[in-house]
Amino acid sequence: MLYTVLCYNKEDVVWSWTKEEDDAVMARLSVVHEKLVKEGKLGPSLRLLPTTAATTLRGPGLVIDGPFAETKEQLLGFYVIDVENLDTALDVAKQLSAANPTSTYEVRPIALYVPDVRPNAPKETIKAY
Amino acid sequence: MSDLGWIHGALTAARPQAMGALLRYFRDMDRAEEAFQDACLRALKSWPEKGPPRDPTAWLILVGRNAALDGVRKQSRTIELPPDEQISDLGDAESELAERLDGSHYRDDVLRLLFICCHPDLQPSQQIALALRIVSGLSVAQIARLFLVGEAAMEQRITRAKQRIAKADVPFEAPGAAERAERLAAVAAMLYLLFNEGYSAGNDPERAPLCDEAIRLARLLLRLFQTEPEIMALAALMLLQQSRLAARFDTNGEAVLLEDQDRSRWDAKLIHEGLALLDKAMRHNRPGPYQIQAAIAATHSRAATAKETDWAGIEGLYQALERMQPSPVITLNRAVAVAKLKGPAAALDMIAPLEEKLSGYFYFFGARGAFLLQLGRTLEARADFDRAIALANTPAEAAHIRQHLDRLTAEKVS
Numbered sequence: 001m002l003y004t005v006l007c008y009n010k011e012d013v014v015w016s017w018t019k020e021e022d023d024a025v026m027a028r029l030s031v032v033h034e035k036l037v038k039e040g041k042l043g044p045s046l047r048l049l050p051t052t053a054a055t056t057l058r059g060p061g062l063v064i065d066g067p068f069a070e071t072k073e074q075l076l077g078f079y080v081i082d083v084e085n086l087d088t089a090l091d092v093a094k095q096l097s098a099a100n101p102t103s104t105y106e107v108r109p110i111a112l113y114v115p116d117v118r119p120n121a122p123k124e125t126i127k128a129y
Numbered sequence: 130m131s132d133l134g135w136i137h138g139a140l141t142a143a144r145p146q147a148m149g150a151l152l153r154y155f156r157d158m159d160r161a162e163e164a165f166q167d168a169c170l171r172a173l174k175s176w177p178e179k180g181p182p183r184d185p186t187a188w189l190i191l192v193g194r195n196a197a198l199d200g201v202r203k204q205s206r207t208i209e210l211p212p213d214e215q216i217s218d219l220g221d222a223e224s225e226l227a228e229r230l231d232g233s234h235y236r237d238d239v240l241r242l243l244f245i246c247c248h249p250d251l252q253p254s255q256q257i258a259l260a261l262r263i264v265s266g267l268s269v270a271q272i273a274r275l276f277l278v279g280e281a282a283m284e285q286r287i288t289r290a291k292q293r294i295a296k297a298d299v300p301f302e303a304p305g306a307a308e309r310a311e312r313l314a315a316v317a318a319m320l321y322l323l324f325n326e327g328y329s330a331g332n333d334p335e336r337a338p339l340c341d342e343a344i345r346l347a348r349l350l351l352r353l354f355q356t357e358p359e360i361m362a363l364a365a366l367m368l369l370q371q372s373r374l375a376a377r378f379d380t381n382g383e384a385v386l387l388e389d390q391d392r393s394r395w396d397a398k399l400i401h402e403g404l405a406l407l408d409k410a411m412r413h414n415r416p417g418p419y420q421i422q423a424a425i426a427a428t429h430s431r432a433a434t435a436k437e438t439d440w441a442g443i444e445g446l447y448q449a450l451e452r453m454q455p456s457p458v459i460t461l462n463r464a465v466a467v468a469k470l471k472g473p474a475a476a477l478d479m480i481a482p483l484e485e486k487l488s489g490y491f492y493f494f495g496a497r498g499a500f501l502l503q504l505g506r507t508l509e510a511r512a513d514f515d516r517a518i519a520l521a522n523t524p525a526e527a528a529h530i531r532q533h534l535d536r537l538t539a540e541k542v543s
Contacts, residue, residue, distance in 0.1 A: 072184060
């Protein structure tokens with residue numbers, strides 16, 4: 001069964017981490033990522049730029065600067081995972097949370113998954129570009 | 130990250146909003162600072178045990194305010210507030226306050242706090258020192274290190290600045306639209322100064338936090354004022370400039386010219402965010418100086434190699450900037466683009482009338498020396514490089530010019 005694991009945190013705190021702090025969290029997370037890849041559980045995953053870089057369309061004509069809603073914590077990124085059941089999905093979230101303890105992880109089942117079928121779809125990790 | 134590391138991050142992130150609210154409440158900088166300090170001490174005691182509150186900013190405001198009131202009550206020998214173990218479980222009080230904090234006056238609090246630091250009577254260096262003390266919460270010792278001055282001198286600079294603003298009329302009522310725009314522009318200029326202070330400090334690790342702090346505050350401002358194209362562009366400009374940090378200096382700490390930088394060392398994440406913000410800003414069709422400067426920085430960021438740089442585009446942008454803010458420094462920068470497009474002779478003609486105004490400016494003689502050198506006028510070039518070294522602000526600047534001179538000397542010998 002396909003789930004998303006959505007990562008939330010206060011982006012003003014996260015984007016104030018020093019490069020060393022950020023690298024340390026990402027290094028701990030990548031250990032979990034590699035384990036999940038080996039277990040065949042990890043699908044695509046994304047880390048998002050802060051909501052200050054977001055633009056929101058409300059209806060076809062109204063373009064608003066910023067995120068959909070002002071929230072105390074923001075969506076920082078998400079994973080697609082393929083696991084048997086909710087327990088396993090929560091176990092994945094726990095491992096991510098252990099590597100990045102200040103963030104909150106929401107586990108949510110996927111209703112529709114459309115794969116990336118572009119012939120030149122990236123096969124490797126892309127940082128920022 | 131350790132618990133204390135997390136708390137430190139949360140306190141730093143909460144500081145501008147909490148200080149802004151406490152200042153509005155007490156209308157006195159020293160009392161607001163004391164109240165915030167007090168709340169931080171209680172947070173350090175309470176959060177590791179009880180875990181962080183749901184809304185750290187609201188917690189700090191409420192506890193800071195209560196602690197200060199508690200102090201007043203103690204002095205007047207009346208009833209004390211409950212002990213702070215009880216205040217720590219803020220429950221309903223916290224969420225109620227948090228809801229009120231979501232109101233628009235919240236962002237005016239932060240803007241006011243920043244704006245106070247921009248008082249026109251304060252020297253630019255005083256403004257940014259004060260902002261680092263009050264808004265960022267750096268210690269006097271930390272700020273002294275950032276400015277390369279003694280702690281006592283910095284203490285004095287900050288105390289004087291505080292005395293000056295204490296006497297000034299600080300407006301506490303909610304600003305009107307025009308006033309808000311005016312404050313925002315003053316604060317943006319101050320953040321730009323702060324960034325430039327760090328940028329011109331080069332690769333000195335002691336001073337590196339200046340640029341990081343300027344970016345952090347620009348992001349904060351952007352989060353509060355999400356629809357202002359000039360604030361988007363200011364943040365974009367800082368991010369794009371900062372993306373080149375690792376490539377700007379060689380292993381000996383000497384400056385590397387933009388055209389000689391290893392572009393693979395540019396920080397792609399910062400570039401991406403900067404370009405995204407500039408895109409958003411341009412959509413508004415309300416051009417301004419920060420948008421143009423960010424567009425110039427973006428033109429460099431988009432060039433995969435120095436040769437592919439769109440110099441015609443850059444010259445056009447500098448022309449637009451000159452029209453908006455006529456200044457000999459901008460003309461000098463445009464001349465560098467003109468040199469790339471039409472050759473050094475055209476650039477020399479362009480900057481000839483600037484000499485009097487820029488006679489104390491390092492870059493003028495550095496740039497003119499380089500143009501003269503390209504034209505083979507080595508004697509004149511050498512004279513300009515000598516003057517540039519005399520005017521250099523940092524060892525890296527001087528060392529860079531000295532490379533030109535060494536090359537000239539070597540050529541002469543061979």
